Amino acid sequence: VLAPTAANRQSFRLLVLHTLGREQELRSIYDRDWFVQAPLVICACGLPAGNWIRRDGHNYVDVDVAIVMDHLILAAADAGLGTCWIGAFDPQAARSVLRLPDDVELIAFTPLGYSADQPRPKKRKALEELVRYEQW
Numbered sequence: 001v002l003a004p005t006a007a008n009r010q011s012f013r014l015l016v017l018h019t020l021g022r023e024q025e026l027r028s029i030y031d032r033d034w035f036v037q038a039p040l041v042i043c044a045c046g047l048p049a050g051n052w053i054r055r056d057g058h059n060y061v062d063v064d065v066a067i068v069m070d071h072l073i074l075a076a077a078d079a080g081l082g083t084c085w086i087g088a089f090d091p092q093a094a095r096s097v098l099r100l101p102d103d104v105e106l107i108a109f110t111p112l113g114y115s116a117d118q119p120r121p122k123k124r125k126a127l128e129e130l131v132r133y134e135q136w
Contacts, residue, residue, distance in 0.1 A: 003071040005064040006052035012065045014072070015043040015098060019111075028093040030086055030109060038082070038113030043098060044069045046105040065107040073110060082115030 005011065019026055023036040035041065046061035053059050073083045086109040094106050 003068040005067065006060040009051050009064070011047040011049075011051035011061055012068050013045045013047065013104070014068070015045065017041040017043060017098075025097050028090065029097060030089045034084075034116070035086070035109075035111050037116065038111035040112040042069075042072065042110050042112055043094070043106065044072075044108045044110075045100070046107055047103065048105055049103055061105060062107055065105075069108050069110065076110075076112055080114070081112055082119070083110040083112055085110055 001010070017026065017040065019036045019039060019041055026036050026041060029035075044065050046065040048059050048061045051059055051061040051064065069085065073085065076083050087107075089106070089109055091106050094100070094109075100106070
């Protein structure tokens, strides 16, 4: 609830899904064993109708939900929990399993639980490659 959103509209909803006993239907959303091995899966959704719209007509709902999901993932990591941002899910299966209304936009999923193994160190580009000053 502390994540910033455009104009503080908070046009997002998080669905908390318990995996126990729902493994098969959740695998229809994202077919990986580890996706349903965590005790919880979080689904981050947007509500475009109530969200802020930039001057050029772009609805910022996807950006706002991404910020919320990022805050959730960072808080989980701080608590020693494992996550994995999942955008390659099956939207039709997810809509059916979660019984989402038409006006709700699916953005991302993440399993949430203690990691079964140690994550590998991530390769990151150098700061100088990613940041520019004053002009491109």
